[in-house]
Amino acid sequence: MKNFTVYRVGDIRITKITEQIFRTLTVSQLYPDATSALLKSLTGATEVTQDSAVEMSIHSWLVETPHCRLLIDTASGNLKDRPFSSLFHQLHSPWMENLILAGVRPSEIDYVLHTHLHVDHVGWNTVLSGDHWVPTFVNATYVCSNAEMAFYESPAAASRMMVFDDSILPVRDAGQLEVIANQGGQFLPGIKFHPTPGHSPGHMSISIESGNEIALFCGDVMHSPLQVAFSDWNSMFCGQQLAARKSRKRLLEQACLDRTTVFTSHFTESSVGRVTEAQGRYNWEFI
Ligand SMILES: [Zn+2]
């Protein structure tokens, strides 16, 4: 039996369901704003240079409340054609085995909440049945923002339509997709969507409050702890530069509040931590 770290936030249990870990991008590729002078100013991280590989994880979060079971994002999925990236193309990852080892069958998932609809966040939405993609979580309501859906109707999405066609359309056609307004707000008691656009047009962070504590799921507002220290660094994947910076600052302010634990989408190690602020710089600490 595999050992999973289970985080408890009030009455809820949160478990990471890992798909893969990769080191294909350097600091300067992932963060075009990175300079060696800025990296040297990071106390305790002098070994990090512009040429260092950034280790990143792709995973989902399983959230079990006393009332329901949720997934936050669904990683990249297996057997999907992704000619634009070998990281996602025709995978055979153990993500589903990991979910089941964590004690939950797909039919027991009540909600799939999406921070956004990028390729590495929607893949396990569907699985192959014969030659058709069908919803993996047959009893779940899948949720995303209106702006994320609208993006797939724009010309900018042309190169990613295969992601929409195999991972989102089958869910919508099955009547299992709920699209929420771009201003976010409360979705279920204690569960809120917070607009954090910029990385993608309708990106949402998600907070879940229980027993006077808060779990904050930041999605792709940041990809590694370097973006906590250097909160104005966008990643190469951020679509709207100014909005992405603004959203990151707002999220870090929110993350600094007492009782808040941050669950990231791409940090490695535990992928979980706390944010503090001192002398105008934010600091990340893994827990
Ligand atoms: Zn993304």
Ligand SMILES: [Zn+2]
């Ligand atoms: Zn991502």
